[in-house]
Amino acid sequence: MAEPLIRIENVVKQYTRDTQVLTVLDGLSLEVDKGEFVALMGPSGSGKTTLLNLIAGIDRPTSGRILVGADEVSSMSEGALAKWRSENVGFIFQLYNLVPVLTAFENVELPLLLTRLSKAERKKQAETALAVVALSDRLDHYPRQLSGGQEQRVAIARAIATDPALLVADEPTGDLDSKSGEEILVLLERLHSEFGKTIVMVTHDPKAAARAHRLVHLDKGVLKEDVRAKGEKGEIGVAAAAAIAAGK
Amino acid sequence: MKLLPLVLKNLLRKKTRSLLTIGSIVLPLFVICILGTLLRALEADPSGGKGMYRLIVRHKVSITNWLPGAYDPKIRNLPGVVETLRMNWFGGSYIDQSAKNQFARFSTSDADRLLKVFDEATVVEGSEAEWVNDRSGLLVGRQLMKRYGWKLGQKVAFKGDIYPITLELTIRAVFSAADESGVYFHHQAVEEALPRVKGFVGWYWLKTDSLAAAERVPKQIDAMFENSSYPTRSETEKEFQAMWVSMLGNVKLLVGSITTIIAIVILLIAANTMAMAARERVTEIAVLRVLGFTKEKILGLVLGESFALSVFGGALGLGLFVLLLPGFREGLVNSPMGAFGAGVRLFPEVLLLGFGVTVAVGLFAGLVPAIRSATRPITEGLRQVA
Ligand SMILES: Nc1ncnc2c1ncn2[C@@H]1O[C@H](COP(=O)(O)OP(=O)(O)O)[C@@H](O)[C@H]1O
Numbered sequence: 352m353a354e355p356l357i358r359i360e361n362v363v364k365q366y367t368r369d370t371q372v373l374t375v376l377d378g379l380s381l382e383v384d385k386g387e388f389v390a391l392m393g394p395s396g397s398g399k400t401t402l403l404n405l406i407a408g409i410d411r412p413t414s415g416r417i418l419v420g421a422d423e424v425s426s427m428s429e430g431a432l433a434k435w436r437s438e439n440v441g442f443i444f445q446l447y448n449l450v451p452v453l454t455a456f457e458n459v460e461l462p463l464l465l466t467r468l469s470k471a472e473r474k475k476q477a478e479t480a481l482a483v484v485a486l487s488d489r490l491d492h493y494p495r496q497l498s499g500g501q502e503q504r505v506a507i508a509r510a511i512a513t514d515p516a517l518l519v520a521d522e523p524t525g526d527l528d529s530k531s532g533e534e535i536l537v538l539l540e541r542l543h544s545e546f547g548k549t550i551v552m553v554t555h556d557p558k559a560a561a562r563a564h565r566l567v568h569l570d571k572g573v574l575k576e577d578v579r580a581k582g583e584k585g586e587i588g589v590a591a592a593a594a595i596a597a598g599k
Numbered sequence: 600m601k602l603l604p605l606v607l608k609n610l611l612r613k614k615t616r617s618l619l620t621i622g623s624i625v626l627p628l629f630v631i632c633i634l635g636t637l638l639r640a641l642e643a644d645p646s647g648g649k650g651m652y653r654l655i656v657r658h659k660v661s662i663t664n665w666l667p668g669a670y671d672p673k674i675r676n677l678p679g680v681v682e683t684l685r686m687n688w689f690g691g692s693y694i695d696q697s698a699k700n701q702f703a704r705f706s707t708s709d710a711d712r713l714l715k716v717f718d719e720a721t722v723v724e725g726s727e728a729e730w731v732n733d734r735s736g737l738l739v740g741r742q743l744m745k746r747y748g749w750k751l752g753q754k755v756a757f758k759g760d761i762y763p764i765t766l767e768l769t770i771r772a773v774f775s776a777a778d779e780s781g782v783y784f785h786h787q788a789v790e791e792a793l794p795r796v797k798g799f800v801g802w803y804w805l806k807t808d809s810l811a812a813a814e815r816v817p818k819q820i821d822a823m824f825e826n827s828s829y830p831t832r833s834e835t836e837k838e839f840q841a842m843w844v845s846m847l848g849n850v851k852l853l854v855g856s857i858t859t860i861i862a863i864v865i866l867l868i869a870a871n872t873m874a875m876a877a878r879e880r881v882t883e884i885a886v887l888r889v890l891g892f893t894k895e896k897i898l899g900l901v902l903g904e905s906f907a908l909s910v911f912g913g914a915l916g917l918g919l920f921v922l923l924l925p926g927f928r929e930g931l932v933n934s935p936m937g938a939f940g941a942g943v944r945l946f947p948e949v950l951l952l953g954f955g956v957t958v959a960v961g962l963f964a965g966l967v968p969a970i971r972s973a974t975r976p977i978t979e980g981l982r983q984v985a
């Protein structure tokens with residue numbers, strides 16, 4: 352049995368708007384093993400993004416604990432969290448969120464600017480990351496000169512540039528056509544199987560979820576379903592994912 | 600800093616807007632520096648400190664009231680007085696009354712002493728003796744010579760207004776001094792043409808041998824003539840200038856206010872640009888923070904951009920100012936305001952003022968957007984996409 356990388360213990364997340372308290376996550380507990388590829392599904396507004404943000408150390412829970420490896424991210428200071436994120440998590444957004452004035456290479460180099468690496472080392476590492484996403488021939492292209500799928504691949508290269516153990520993706524294929532989406536999923540699959548990344552991916556798309564090896568279904572801030580594929584290397588499968596997405 | 604390229608690229612993101620903002624810093628900054636220079640020139644002592652040893656004795660009521668020329672020996676005999684000079688304001692006009700033909704015209708009853716009192720001036724063309732020995736001779740400032748293209752030996756005519764006469768005078772000498780915009784001639788020429796003014800002078804100009812004398816002598820003179828029909832008011836040239844400058848106090852206040860207003864306007868324009876830039880980049884900044892950029896780095900990024908904007912504008916504005924200042928001085932010296940032009944130079948404090956305005960604009964324009972960008976919760980920044 353693999354050791355858990357992420358441990359979410361009884362997490363509550365509330366937003367207070369005026370006097371109204373909105374409970375988005377309601378005592379949620381979840382463990383994700385090292386090297387797992389988890390799909391997070393659930394209706395819109397069920398708290399998927401909120402959960403992902405908590406795992407990635409972008410946000411902090413109202414109560415409960417979140418541990419990633421040995422680090423308790425739920426109690427770190429903001430400054431410490433920033434450093435922790437830069438070393439331990441790669442974030443992939445639905446809308447890629449590349450910096451438009453920077454080239455593909457410069458976008459990927461961005462997180463490396465926060466490290467102690469020399470210019471030459473940064474170059475090598477950024478180029479390696481872009482090679483992994485098969486964009487070595489687009490180093491000097493600006494985001495507007497790339498297709499959506501290519502932009503998302505640059506974003507993935509940026510997420511893996513510092514070689515973090517954990518990747519979180521919030522609907523990474525949500526804005527792509529099915530062919531480009533498929534390429535992204537293949538890429539994530541490779542990062543998981545070849546590079547041993549632990550991946551937590553939010554998705555609405557059963558086809559995307561089917562790629563994962565575990566499917567967690569969230570509804571109104573509580574865990575409704577938690578399905579693991581049978582066997583070591585198996586995938587969830589489209590039929591099962593669709594059934595879960597539909598709430599059975 | 601590794602992030603400088605990003606700062607500059609952000610600046611180039613909206614090129615037109617950045618250029619317009621930089622432009623709106625360049626020109627006002629140039630104006631601020633010119634105004635600051637004028638202000639300093641107004642305050643400067645064109646005698647280079649010698650004015651402290653010189654006294655001006657005028658009628659107690661006003662400088663337009665005449666004093667008897669016979670006071671001269673009495674004043675001259677006071678201990679500490681080195682030299683005296685009787686001066687008159689001739690006024691009048693040359694060619695016509697138009698603004699471009701305005702300059703100072705003085706006559707003196709003691710031509711041979713003028714350059715002893717007014718001792719920072721040197722004769723650069725012709726000779727003092729030629730001027731002193733010719734009753735209708737004229738001593739001209741070098742700038743004025745250039746302005747009119749006059750030649751030594753040339754005759755020029757001044758039409759009087761206070762004195763209803765026209766004097767035809769011959770240029771005998773040219774002097775160089777801080778203020779080269781005036782002419783001097785013999786008061787005897789005026790008295791010959793208009794005998795009824797004989798015996799009266801406009802004011803006395805005298806030189807003392809020490810600061811102590813400059814301090815003591817005015818009181819003695821004023822006491823001496825207190826009960827005569829022509830009481831005096833004596834003061835050092837420096838005080839006289841100070842009085843002149845205090846008359847210009849309102850001008851200073853005006854110039855000071857205009858400068859402040861211009862600085863505030865630049866600030867508002869730059870602040871508006873920075874606020875727009877930061878607003879457009881809310882999501883982007885949130886993404887940077889997800890990548891691990893700290894609040895401090897974001898603060899630095901936005902402030903850096905604001906500084907880059909103001910420094911570009913400031914450097915161009917100051918550069919333009921330094922470049923155009925000699926021309927501005929030249930133009931001023933050759934204008935009716937020539938006396939002020941003499942004081943115009945590159946004052947370090949004016950450069951400092953321009954630099955200060957630049958830094959203040961960079962800091963204050965970027966401060967609020969920078970703090971907002973840095974402290975906005977990341978999740979809130981990211982939610983702006985959806
Ligand atoms: N910063 C916030 N302030 C207030 N409400 C929020 C905030 N973030 C999320 N929410 C609310 O929390 C709920 C869950 O949001 P989210 O996690 O984005 O859902 P999902 O990603 O599953 O669609 C939604 O109702 C949303 O409006």
Ligand SMILES: [Mg+2]
Binds near residue numbers: 399400401521
């Ligand atoms: Mg979401």
